Amino acid sequence: xxxxxxxxxxxxxxxxxxxxxxxxxxxxxxxxxxxxxxxxxxxxxxxxxxxxxxxxxxxxxxxxxxxxxxxxxxxxxxxxxxxxxxxxxxxxxxxxxxxxxxxxxxxxxxxxxxxxxxxxxxxxxxxxxxxxxxxxxxxxxxxxxxxxxxxxxxxxxxxxxxxxxxxxxxxxxxxxxxxxxxxxxxxxxxxxxxxxxxxxxxxxxxxxxxxxxxxxxxxxxxxxxxxxxxxxxxxxxxxxxxxxxxxxxxxxxxxxxxxxxxxxxxxxxxxxxxxxxxxxxxxxxxxxxxxxxxxxxxxxxxxxxxxxxxxxxxxxxxxxxxxxxxxxxxxxxxxxxxxxxxxxxxxxxxxxxxxxxxxxxxxxxxxxxxxxxxxxxxxxxxxxxxxxxxxxxxxxxxxxxxxxxxxxxxxxxxxxxxxxxxxxxxxxxxxxxxxxxxxxxxxxxxxxxxxxxxxxxxxxxxxxxxxxxxxxxxxxxxxxxxxxxxxxxxxxxxxxxxxxxxxxxxxxxx
Amino acid sequence: xxxxxxxxxxxxxxxxxxxxxxxxxxxxxxxxxxxxxxxxxxxxxxxxxxxxxxxxxxxxxxxxxxxxxxxxxxxxxxxxxxxxxxxxxxxxxxxxxxxxxxxxxxxxxxxxxxxxxxxxxxxxxxxxxxxxxxxxxxxxxxxxxxxxxxxxxxxxxxxxxxxxxxxxxxxxxxxxxxxxxxxxxxxxxxxxxxxxxxxxxxxxxxxxxxxxxxxxxxxxxxxxxxxxxxxxxxxxxxxxxxxxxxxxxxxxxxxxxxxxxxxxxxxxxxxxxxxxxxxxxxxxxxxxxxxxxxxxxxxxxxxxxxxxxxxxx
Ligand SMILES: Nc1ncnc2c1ncn2[C@@H]1O[C@H](COP(=O)(O)OP(=O)(O)OP(=O)(O)O)[C@@H](O)[C@H]1O
Ligand SMILES: [Mg+2]
Numbered sequence: 001x002x003x004x005x006x007x008x009x010x011x012x013x014x015x016x017x018x019x020x021x022x023x024x025x026x027x028x029x030x031x032x033x034x035x036x037x038x039x040x041x042x043x044x045x046x047x048x049x050x051x052x053x054x055x056x057x058x059x060x061x062x063x064x065x066x067x068x069x070x071x072x073x074x075x076x077x078x079x080x081x082x083x084x085x086x087x088x089x090x091x092x093x094x095x096x097x098x099x100x101x102x103x104x105x106x107x108x109x110x111x112x113x114x115x116x117x118x119x120x121x122x123x124x125x126x127x128x129x130x131x132x133x134x135x136x137x138x139x140x141x142x143x144x145x146x147x148x149x150x151x152x153x154x155x156x157x158x159x160x161x162x163x164x165x166x167x168x169x170x171x172x173x174x175x176x177x178x179x180x181x182x183x184x185x186x187x188x189x190x191x192x193x194x195x196x197x198x199x200x201x202x203x204x205x206x207x208x209x210x211x212x213x214x215x216x217x218x219x220x221x222x223x224x225x226x227x228x229x230x231x232x233x234x235x236x237x238x239x240x241x242x243x244x245x246x247x248x249x250x251x252x253x254x255x256x257x258x259x260x261x262x263x264x265x266x267x268x269x270x271x272x273x274x275x276x277x278x279x280x281x282x283x284x285x286x287x288x289x290x291x292x293x294x295x296x297x298x299x300x301x302x303x304x305x306x307x308x309x310x311x312x313x314x315x316x317x318x319x320x321x322x323x324x325x326x327x328x329x330x331x332x333x334x335x336x337x338x339x340x341x342x343x344x345x346x347x348x349x350x351x352x353x354x355x356x357x358x359x360x361x362x363x364x365x366x367x368x369x370x371x372x373x374x375x376x377x378x379x380x381x382x383x384x385x386x387x388x389x390x391x392x393x394x395x396x397x398x399x400x401x402x403x404x405x406x407x408x409x410x411x412x413x414x415x416x417x418x419x420x421x422x423x424x425x426x427x428x429x430x431x432x433x434x435x436x437x438x439x440x441x442x443x444x445x446x447x448x449x450x451x452x453x454x455x456x457x458x459x460x461x462x463x464x465x466x467x468x469x470x471x472x473x474x475x476x477x478x479x480x481x482x483x484x485x486x487x488x489x490x491x492x493x494x495x496x497x498x499x500x501x502x503x504x505x506x507x508x509x510x
Numbered sequence: 511x512x513x514x515x516x517x518x519x520x521x522x523x524x525x526x527x528x529x530x531x532x533x534x535x536x537x538x539x540x541x542x543x544x545x546x547x548x549x550x551x552x553x554x555x556x557x558x559x560x561x562x563x564x565x566x567x568x569x570x571x572x573x574x575x576x577x578x579x580x581x582x583x584x585x586x587x588x589x590x591x592x593x594x595x596x597x598x599x600x601x602x603x604x605x606x607x608x609x610x611x612x613x614x615x616x617x618x619x620x621x622x623x624x625x626x627x628x629x630x631x632x633x634x635x636x637x638x639x640x641x642x643x644x645x646x647x648x649x650x651x652x653x654x655x656x657x658x659x660x661x662x663x664x665x666x667x668x669x670x671x672x673x674x675x676x677x678x679x680x681x682x683x684x685x686x687x688x689x690x691x692x693x694x695x696x697x698x699x700x701x702x703x704x705x706x707x708x709x710x711x712x713x714x715x716x717x718x719x720x721x722x723x724x725x726x727x728x729x730x731x732x733x734x735x736x737x738x739x740x741x742x743x744x745x746x747x748x749x750x751x752x753x754x755x756x757x758x759x760x761x762x763x764x765x766x767x768x769x770x771x772x773x774x775x776x777x778x779x780x781x782x783x784x785x786x787x788x789x790x791x792x793x794x795x796x797x798x799x800x801x802x803x804x805x806x807x808x809x810x811x812x813x814x815x816x817x818x819x820x821x822x823x
Contacts, residue, residue, distance in 0.1 A: 052699075054698070054699075074698060074699060074700075074701050075701035078700070078701050079701075084699065086699065090693060090695045090696035090698075090699045091693065091696055092688075092689055092692030092693040092696055092812065093692070093812065094692050094809050094811070094812060095685075095688060095689065095692055099685055099688070099689070100689075100696070102682075102685060103685050103686060103689040103696070103697060103700045103702060104682075104686060104689075104697065104700030104701040104702040105682075105700070106682040107682065108682050108683050108686060108702075109682075109683060110681065110682055111681065112680060112681060113680055113681055113682050113684075113685060154700070158700075
């Protein structure tokens with residue numbers, strides 16, 4: 001093997017009492033793809049942020065082509081050929097694609113931006129790697145997948161030779177993810193070196209040459225892809241065997257929530273087209289579909305943040321109008337939103353504040369218009385203990401939690417009071433194996449206790465493991481339900497592609 | 511009705527529009543620059559007051575007019591430094607820091623003013639900027655005397671508006687400023703230091719505010735009195751929103767407001783039987799209406815008023 005392009009030597013980083021990286025060493029060769037695995041909060045993002053100069057390490061050094069990189073200087077890292085695609089994209093939605101890519105690439109004090117040359121270069125790169133974009137488009141108008149493409153292009157535009165991708169597939173659909181990995185492999189063939197972070201063992205096994213596992217800030221294993229297995233990796237990550245829980249048969253109770261031919265229009269576009277379903281107590285109804293087919297509208301409708309245009313909603317058999325958020329919370333509906341950073345928590349506020357926010361006016365948390373801090377703190381502490389939220393105390397700012405731990409906090413906030421209905425949108429997105437198992441166990445426990453769970457997901461395995469019945473959502477339409485016993489990956493895959501429509505509505509068939 | 515037409519057709523009105531607009535143009539551009547980098551600068555009202563005072567004082571003590579304007583700009587920049595220290599380095603609330611700067615700068619101006627003019631009598635006057643007739647253009651009928659016979663700072667203000675538009679949208683520096691106002695983390699990830707950009711933008715923006723204030727004492731009028739800024743700073747803050755954070759539209763907005771103002775001034779004398787306060791109110795009412803219409807489509811810099819802390823997500 002040739003000399004490595006990147007060497008990380010004994011890097012350590014501490015946040016307060018929390019040792020996020022503990023003496024980690026790692027090398028990367030030209031044209032190699034390394035996957036970085038680890039539980040939520042294991043320190044993966046921290047390590048990559050140090051490499052990129054966002055964070056300053058407490059100890060250790062980073063060498064690129066044998067030359068040491070000055071710590072804490074993104075500019076130096078960029079110049080040395082390091083590019084990073086962030087877990088939370090760092091793009092400006094109001095600026096154009098080209099502007100996003102060009103920022104900081106020219107001498108700051110020059111009289112003119114070389115816009116047309118930059119456009120040419122960008123198009124050439126996008127051609128070479130098969131990443132199609134429109135340089136003039138406003139970034140905020142692009143889909144998540146396209147935005148990610150811009151992030152990658154941004155790195156390539158800076159002539160990156162080492163590309164770091166932090167959970168690139170967490171927000172992508174399966175098809176987009178497959179395309180992404182094809183692109184990454186092509187990049188590696190062209191001599192780029194890549195490190196990617198992922199929780200999805202399938203894609204790690206399929207795409208990586210080598211796999212590095214972190215746990216609790218320490219590096220616990222290095223494996224080549226050919227000499228390991230999914231089961232071994234899962235065990236290495238969590239430090240014990242993990243098995244996802246499975247659903248036990250049960251008899252559901254009365255119908256808790258029913259939708260009859262509900263249509264939702266946003267800005268004149270029908271996001272939900274006359275959908276019908278019913279959800280019973282003690283069952284999990286899975287809504288499967290490729291993201292962007294109306295899931296967001298459905299979740300928002302049931303969370304009280306969106307009004308329907310027509311159709312009926314029945315809550316425990318009673319017709320309801322367009323409920324507001326307060327009504328929804330009051331009726332005992334728990335909600336796990338799809339985008340936890342945007343809708344789930346307020347990052348700048350403390351964990352305890354987020355824990356009680358939804359029910360701040362409840363007598364447990366406030367009296368005479370005054371917030372009862374102590375009760376809030378105690379409640380947050382309970383959630384932290386019961387739901388194994390790691391990386392923060394009730395008083396620390398929520399933004400500092402890793403994605404998985406944030407999700408556990410939201411889950412805890414909702415499940416703690418045994419909701420009668422739970423709307424869970426992509427509840428396991430971005431979570432590690434251990435956390436996925438924990439979340440699934442909680443959902444099943446809620447089901448056992450009689451909660452009616454609506455599980456909106458694009459993960460086939462998840463839906464097959466948890467749901468009693470499954471309906472597919474395609475282009476705002478909902479398929480008729482199939483019993484879990486009759487569902488398998490093939491059948492659900494066909495449903496997600498809209499196959500059921502042909503038989504039911506011949507006029508819509510192609 | 512003919513009264514209205516007479517007013518609109520008068521050269522005096524249009525000459526006044528540019529004169530009234532000039533401090534607003536300076537101030538609005540200054541506030542706009544700060545906000546494009548993500549910092550709301552409510553220090554503007556005080557900074558304009560201080561600029562008016564220090565510009566006048568310098569000239570009164572023998573500096574020439576341009577030096578006075580420069581000193582006002584530097585003084586504005588110093589207050590900008592203070593504001594960025596509070597909001598960028600310390601990450602304090604931009605509202606509170608800005609109001610603090612305004613209170614401090616206004617009182618400080620008054621204090622210095624009273625040191626120089628201890629008694630209540632009329633403050634000493636200076637010889638202000640004189641109108642410059644632009645050769646060739648000033649002789650045009652109507653347009654000439656209205657638009658091309660202004661004082662030098664007015665031409666400068668228009669020039670600065672065009673320059674700022676060019677810098678923001680055509681140069682790498684401008685892109686860095688806009689990116690910092692939209693997403694400082696992204697700017698940082700691209701090797702731009704958002705802290706430095708914010709400092710620079712706030713200091714330069716505050717310097718413009720200082721110049722806007724100085725225009726009042728060095729050109730529009732020939733003396734200083736402590737209440738002379740009269741809420742112009744706040745108008746500028748509103749004009750930035752009206753302009754959707756674009757220098758060209760800021761120029762237009764300032765002219766529009768100035769037009770309303772000049773118009774109502776003349777109406778006051780031309781129309782009997784209506785309390786003059788009604789007329790006084792109209793430019794503000796119209797501004798609110800215009801703001802309500804325009805602001806709905808405005809694209810606010812996404813990171814406006816968000817402190818940037820390094821090494822945090
Ligand atoms: N700026 C910070 N201040 C304080 N603590 C932090 C900071 N950034 C990260 N941490 C803590 O360091 C630990 C490692 O976090 P990191 O983001 O590296 O995890 P991760 O492996 O990327 O997790 P995930 O898979 O959820 O993204 C966590 O406990 C987190 O709470
Ligand atoms: Mg991470």
